[in-house]
Amino acid sequence: MAVQSGLRPGKLPVVRGFAIQIRPSEWEELRVAGIVARARIKVDFSSTHRRFVLCAEESGGATANLGHYCGFLPLAGDPTFFVRPVTLAMPNTVHADVSAASLISVEMLRYGTTYTLNIFLHWLTTAAGPDALPAHHQKLLFSAHRGVLSEPLWQEGKKAQAGVHIPAFHRRTGDPLLIPSALHEAVGAITDAVCCVGCRKSHFLALKAITLSEELSAPGVHPPSARATVPQIASAEFPSQAGKSKKRRERRKEKQQLARQAPDTAPPSDTRAGVSVVSGLQEAKP
Numbered sequence: 001m002a003v004q005s006g007l008r009p010g011k012l013p014v015v016r017g018f019a020i021q022i023r024p025s026e027w028e029e030l031r032v033a034g035i036v037a038r039a040r041i042k043v044d045f046s047s048t049h050r051r052f053v054l055c056a057e058e059s060g061g062a063t064a065n066l067g068h069y070c071g072f073l074p075l076a077g078d079p080t081f082f083v084r085p086v087t088l089a090m091p092n093t094v095h096a097d098v099s100a101a102s103l104i105s106v107e108m109l110r111y112g113t114t115y116t117l118n119i120f121l122h123w124l125t126t127a128a129g130p131d132a133l134p135a136h137h138q139k140l141l142f143s144a145h146r147g148v149l150s151e152p153l154w155q156e157g158k159k160a161q162a163g164v165h166i167p168a169f170h171r172r173t174g175d176p177l178l179i180p181s182a183l184h185e186a187v188g189a190i191t192d193a194v195c196c197v198g199c200r201k202s203h204f205l206a207l208k209a210i211t212l213s214e215e216l217s218a219p220g221v222h223p224p225s226a227r228a229t230v231p232q233i234a235s236a237e238f239p240s241q242a243g244k245s246k247k248r249r250e251r252r253k254e255k256q257q258l259a260r261q262a263p264d265t266a267p268p269s270d271t272r273a274g275v276s277v278v279s280g281l282q283e284a285k286p
């Protein structure tokens with residue numbers, strides 16, 4: 001859905017619909033603790049790449065009691081990816097600016113030893129006219145709450161190896177909820193981040209860009225070529241995948257069956273269909 005507004009400064013949309021649902025009392029605790037994790041994405045125009053990109057701030061941190069962090073990673077091979085580290089006076093706030101044609105958002109909230117995790121893929125589709133903004137799309141890659149990690153990573157000396165601890169997520173029936181392997185490194189990093197008391201630097205800068213399997217990715221999500229202004233033929237970029245498609249279709253079918261049996265994996269918001277187009281784009285101040 002294209003947003004009918006021209007390229008006027010100050011009217012660029014901000015996407016917030018993917019954020020973990022946090023109760024007012026929990027927001028108050030985060031505010032008092034001084035933790036600012038910005039689960040939001042702004043759509044902006046890149047003059048260099050002559051296309052719209054997604055811009056976000058990696059941010060967050062922790063106290064001993066709670067942690068909240070939101071990081072963003074590009075898809076492998078995306079030439080529009082830009083990141084710069086940011087250091088602000090206040091800890092537990094912004095650690096990096098990130099922008100790319102597509103982004104994966106990884107958000108985690110921790111109370112004590114209980115963890116909530118949301119991972120989404122975000123991308124844009126081209127607008128119909130030269131003055132229209134493109135549409136933002138998102139797809140849920142993983143969502144689970146009440147994950148458990150008994151290791152108190154927020155204590156001094158508990159982080160000898162970065163990224164090796166990941167909370168265990170289960171359905172209420174005890175069935176394990178498995179995090180896709182392509183996202184393991186990011187989940188390890190964000191687990192550290194929500195245990196990083198007085199966080200002052202990015203936990204995602206050193207991570208690899210993500211390569212999604214066909215079933216995790218979505219139609220229309222292709223890293224733009226280096227010549228981003230030239231429309232590309234979608235299939236030309238992925239010739240090696242044709243032979244594997246049958247096997248993948250079968251795997252996807254199995255996953256869809258599993259997903260239907262696992263209502264707990266649904267996100268807390270209205271994104272239960274998996275892929276959604278944000279309808280309530282909010283306008284940003286310049």
Ligand SMILES: [Zn+2]
Nearest residue numbers: 196199200201
């Ligand atoms: Zn940190």
